[in-house]
Amino acid sequence: MTPDQTTAFTISTNPATGDKLGRVPLNRMEDVGPAIERIRAAQKQWALTPIHKRTRHLRKMQRHLASHADEFAKRIAADNGKTYKDAFATEIFAAILGIDYYIKHSHRVLQDRQIRGSGWFGLYKKHRIQHVPWGVVGIISPWNYPLQIPFTEILMALVAGNGVLFKMATETLQVGQLINAIITAGEFPKDLFIQVNLPGRQAGDAFLESGIDKLFFTGSVPVGKYLMKKAAETLTPVSLELGGNDPMIVCADAIVKRAVRGAIWAAYQNAGQSCGGVERIYVQHAIYETFLQQFKNQLTQLQVGPGLDASSDMGAMTTLNQVTTVEEHITDALNRGAELLCETANPAGSDHFLPGRAFINVNHSMRIMQEESFGPVVGIMPFDSEEEAIHLANDSNLGLTASVWTKNRKRASRIASQLEAGTITINDHLMTHGIANLPWGGFKQSGLGRTHGEMGLEEMTQPRLIVSDFTPVSTMPWWLPMREVVYQRLVGASMIWGGTWKVKWFGFKKILRGSS
Secondary structure, three states: OOOOOOOOEEEOOOOOOOEEEEEOOOOOOHHHHHHHHHHHHHHHOOOOOHHHHHHHHHHHHHHHHHHHHHHHHHHHHHHOOOEEEEEEEHHHHHHHHHHHHHHHHHHHOOOOOOOOOOHHOOOOOOEEEEEOOOOOOEEEEEOOOOOOOHHHHHHHHHHHOOOOEOOHHHHHHHHHHHHHHEEEEEHOOOOOOEEEEEOOHHHHHHHHHHHOOOOEOOOOOOHHHHHHHHHOOOOEEEEEEOOOOOEEEOOOOOOHHHHHHHHHHHHHHHHHHOOOOEEEEEEHHHHHHHHHHHHHHHOOOOOEEOOOOOOOOEEEOOOHHHHHHHHHHHHHHHHHHOEEEEEEOOOOOOOOOOOOEEOOOOOOOOOHHHOOOOOOOEEEEEEOOHHHHHHHHHHHOOOOOOEEEEOOHHHHHHHOOOOOEEEEEEOOOHHHOOOOOOEEOOOOEEOOOOOOOOHHHHHOEEEEEEEOOOOOOOOOOOOOOOOOHHHHHHHHHOOOOOOOOHHHHHHHHHHHOOOO
């Protein structure tokens, strides 16, 4: 949308350095309705486009993204504060692989599917399910993975035949401009994709009040609840991914070195700003001290610094609000008896930098063990039995991901099957979001619905059942008026499922005679 001369702008800055990166026009709520109408007009023709032709546009996007991978990774790092290596591995490369999956598998998932008839009423009928695009899909995305999270949903929406109204997080609008460029490279029909810049909750209100057909939101639990309540006014379907407070269970027979390295990765990657990252670690008593020593040795080696610095392992926090939340959680833990196990060095300069920290002597009265900290901090607790570990892991109102670390496959499966989370990994953590064919979503207040893979593509459509009957008769026996003999035969048919052979025998007699 082209702003007029009175339009305000949002200024983007690098959280690590404070450098200004650019400005993006600020839209008004009244811009959303006309944008939806333009998308809807374009989408009607797009929905008639065969899937194999839609995927050609995805391939063009993939080539553009791959050709500018290093440049884009560094632009993400500047806008978000993460390291450019992190941006490449978890966003750029994951997006390239994701495009490949949807090009190769969308037709199989979205093509019409035949359903075999079942029961007497379906004997002479043919059934098929069609996947019908919703129309205009609204996507509201967060700032922690500003390219990969929305881009995957945009891919799924477009290849499924929808148009997209997109709102990028205000904190990472320069990545939103990258997404615009990638979509442009895909040469999609004009107005099929439109991005707007509106403040947080205003966007949700405007999207839902202006008539989008489905909303995909990734963000906080309070905002997700608000949007769900708002969507109920118009019965607009929503898909919500609302974060996690994810546990890691380390059994006594785990490979300690691998578990420690996995914990460091999953807890401090992206400065801990990962909804599927580790925030709570439970270690069996037999290896607890060994785990702590190795954890301390590993964590203190991490280098915290600007995301564009090649020596940085962990970058800056994206927002000062999130810095405040993390510090509040730490203060609460210390006041309740927690002890600092270890921390990284922290560079001087921007207030957006936090050291990576780990705490012991923690318990579930503390906010770092009960709430999503969304920063570079973990609590580590010992446990005795599997039952205790499972209870502690499930003691949360969130349930996005969890992990189990053990060499015993039966134990791993037994524990994993009792954890209340949408994704359980064994001897790994925080990688499934980047695997395009795996569904993503959580239990409890971690959200509703699934994105990614086959389930994600199905969320982008609504099923339409078509039932065909080509039997060459003028009427069916049960049509009105129903004769008594037909009724008696139907009663007899139901008796076949009776509990005794006597009941079944009477049922057969009714079918044959049509009377008692």
